[in-house]
Each structure stands twice: as structure tokens, then as C-alpha cells.
Amino acid sequence: MKLRKRLSDPGIDRFVDSYDSYYSVVFNSIYSKVSNYHDAEDICQEVFIRFYDNIAVVENPRKWLFGCLRLVVFDYYRMKQKKDIDVDELFEDIGMGYVNGFRDTRMMIKEVIDELCAQEGDRDASLFELVAVYNYSFVQASRQLNLNYKQARYRYSRFSGKVLAKLNERGINNIEDLL
């Protein structure tokens, strides 16, 4: 009966849509930080439970999920009393340790991607992250996002075009120059 009540909830379709779009990205984001599959699954579950409970007030699911993520990681380790783990350290970007132009270019690329992902906030962004950042094949990425292979190829190239256009705005006229 509870399931029926939940399934008749007006927010359930929005939740499931966001869940399908972001679960893999959120999981990978957590997994890349905690490097433990089971911890990542527990944390991810907690993030989405909170997301479900607050679905009515969430405006931008992506921003909300990534904002919630750090808080849940902190709570999770505090609850498990793993005092030897520094949560802040988990969220540190190792790439920021680089120096000179390499670091600046890296920051710029990252900003462009983050900005576009935050703006677009749909499956195109998630697909780009899965394929370009987390090294998923198109087959596996399309499966994670409930798309077919052709849709995944098309959406990926569309989002890549937007990334290239943004980089162009920032003075990188030829992407090959960055190689």
C-alpha cells in the first residue's frame, strides 16, 4: 500500500526522471572520492533518499544533488566514526596542485564543463560526464541513462559542440592547440 501511495505521488515522475539522469554521475562522483564501492553505494542511496524527501522544493536537481553529496559524505563518516578520514581532503582537487599555464588551462576547461553541466542540467550533461570524464563506452552510458545508442552518440556530439563553443568564447579557437 505504501508503494502504491508513493507511486501515485505527483513528484514521483520528476524524481525518477532525475534519478535516471543523475544516479550514475553522482555515484561516480562519490566513488572517485571515497574509492570504496560499498561506501559509495550507501552514500549515494542516502543522497537520493534525501532528494526524494525534498523533491517538492528542489529547483535544480543537479545543483541540489551535488550540494547534498558533500554533506552526506561528512555525515556518513561521522556516523561510522571513521575519524581517520578527512572529509575535506576527499573533496580536494588533486589537479590544483599543478603550477603555471597548465593549471590555468585546466581550471578554465573545468569551469566550462561545470558551467555547462549546471546550465544544461539534463541527460546530455550526464552523458558527457560519463563518456568524457568517467570513460564509459557509449553502450554502457546509454544503458545507464535509458537512451539508445544513436541517441547517446547524437547527444554527446551536441554537448561536445557546446563545450567547444564555450572554449572558443574564452579564446581557444582551435582545440588541437591544447594538446
Added chain:
Amino acid sequence: MRETDILREVLKKYDLVLPVLPREQRRIYRSKRRTLASVLGVDRRSTLFTSSVVRFYYMMRNSGMNITLAGAARGAVFAAVTAVLLFTGGGILLFQNYFHTPVFIAGKAPVQDGYIAAAGDMKLYRNGVESLSVEAPYKVEPGDEIVTGDSSALLQFDNGAVVKVMRKSSLLVVSIGPQYRFDLRGGGVVSRVPRLAEGAFYEVHTPDAVVSVKGTEFGVIYGDSKTTVFVAEGTVRVKHIPGGAEYDVSGGNSTEVNGEKRVNVLTEGEAVIMKGFSGFHHVESLNGKNRDELKAISEMLAAADRAESQGTAAKRMTLAELKEKYGRLDEVILYSGRRYTGVIISRGGVYKILTAGGIVSVPAKEIKGSGVIQ
């Protein structure tokens, strides 16, 4: 290299790639299903039902169907109910076929009034409606009409009587034990009736005759508005209804029931019928017989049918059919006064006459004369 591919290379170069192994990718997909089931489950725990719903949902989505979670829940319930029904039905059929003797349709156990075998295309009409799935052993009730096709049917009753309804016959069961009455509407019936108790009777009625016994083995054939009674053992009492004539027919004799009260020796065809029937006996505990035992009886019945067909190919032919086939009808008159009507198929020391009742062999010296009558 395409620009999109170059972009990936750029991300790799600037250490913005966090590769996840394919094995991990698959695990994450499984985790996605588990987590959704937990989020939807009671107390945030996945149940079998929520897991099934989520699995069904992703199965449908991956196959290209744009289904909602609520739709998936309904689909999962439907699929589960269908699967359970199919599984249960299949299980029952398997159980019946392989581990259990046939089930009684009308369940008044223990029941001995029923078919042992119903070879071929037998039909049973109850209250004017054809009963489906009639399979031995099957209980017969007063009012049932048994219509046989190309195979005979065999019945047995609580008093030990065994009844064979011959091919292409119609028999109405009017009453059952201790006072048995059957109405033969066409075709033939052969019975073996043990000695009856006081007050009991066993009768076979045809439109123009009543054959009643106290304990005997006999057959009755009704065709072309004539009743023929033939007796293997004991004595039967025959009554011709239109004329009111009553007389006895003893073992080894037959009669065409009419006012003439004439009794003859069994014809070859009648003897074959009785010989084929002699192998059937009342079976105790019919309900407990397994498929193989019932099948053996059925095969025995079919073998008797075949023997009748081969031995008395023309015994069921009417005079009209004989005339149509042979173009004439002969009449043979014996010195004893007996007359045979049929077709003489061989002459010499012994005449063979094909009659409506079968082939009759008569020594030539007993024949007074013969001629074509029609």
C-alpha cells in the same frame, strides 16, 4: 581526429578524467536498480515487490518502452499473476499426466458405474448436452445417452454387469441398479449380466422389443426397424412389443424378434461378437487402476472391434446394402423350413450365404431350394 575525440584527449591530458572500469560500470548499474528499490520500499528497504517493479521498469525502458514506474508496478503485478497461473496450471497438468490416475469428473467415490474404455469417437450426452472430456473411468448416470462412432465403448456396473456398446450405436441409460434399463436406439449392445438378486432386473429395450434377463451373456442389435437378439450363455426373455409375443432364447441361439418366435443358431458374425466380448470382465476397484491398466483394456476393446470388422465385414450390412453391393438378393430354403435371405457367395458341398447378420454356412444336402427374390 574529430573534435569530440580531441576534446576527450584534452581532458585526459589535463587530468580531468576519472576512469571507471567496465566491471565497475556494470556494478553501478545494478546498484542503481537496488537503490531505487530501497528508496521506494517500506522503511527505505527494498522488498521483493519493489525490486520486481524496478527490475521490470528498467527492463521495459531498456527495450525502448517509455513506461512510468506506476505502469511498471501494474505490469509487474500482471506478469506475476500470469506467471503464477501458468505455473500452477502447468503443474496440475503435469501432475495429472504423470503422477496420478485420471480424475473423476463427477466425484461420488467410490464409483464403479463407468466406462472402462471409450475407444475413438464416443460421445456422451447428458441432459441433451454433449459432455466434454469424457475419459475412462467416467461415471454414467440415468439419462445419459452414449453414442459410439467407429469404436465400441465398454461399461461396467455395480452388480457386475459388463456392457459393450458396439460401433455406430446409440444407447440411452434409463435406470441403473438394482433395476437396470437401457434403451437401444440403434446399433448393438452386448451384455454379460451375473445372476440378479430378487427384485432386480436387467432389460434392454428397443423400439419394438424388450429383452430381459436374470443372468446371462447376450447381445441385442437394432437396425432396419428389426431387433436381433443373440445369446451366448443362459436364457433371455424376449417380448415383441407390437404383437405381444413373448418367448425365451437360450444360449447358442439367436432370434429376430417378431411374432414368429423363430429361434436360430448363432450366425458366424454373432459368434465373433460374443467371442470378442468374452474377454471382458467386471473390474474391481476401477478407480484405482492406473493409466497403463486402463489403456490395456482400451486396446483389448479396439482389438475386438478389429476382429469383428475382419471376421464379419458384412454382418452389419442391411439387405438393402447387400442388394446395392451385389445387385441381387437370394433366398435359401432348408428342409427344416428355415429361410435365409442374403447373397450366396459360394456353392458346392457347403453353401456360404452372406446375410444381414453375417456369413452363414449351410451343408448343401440340407438345402431344399434357392432363388433370386428381388
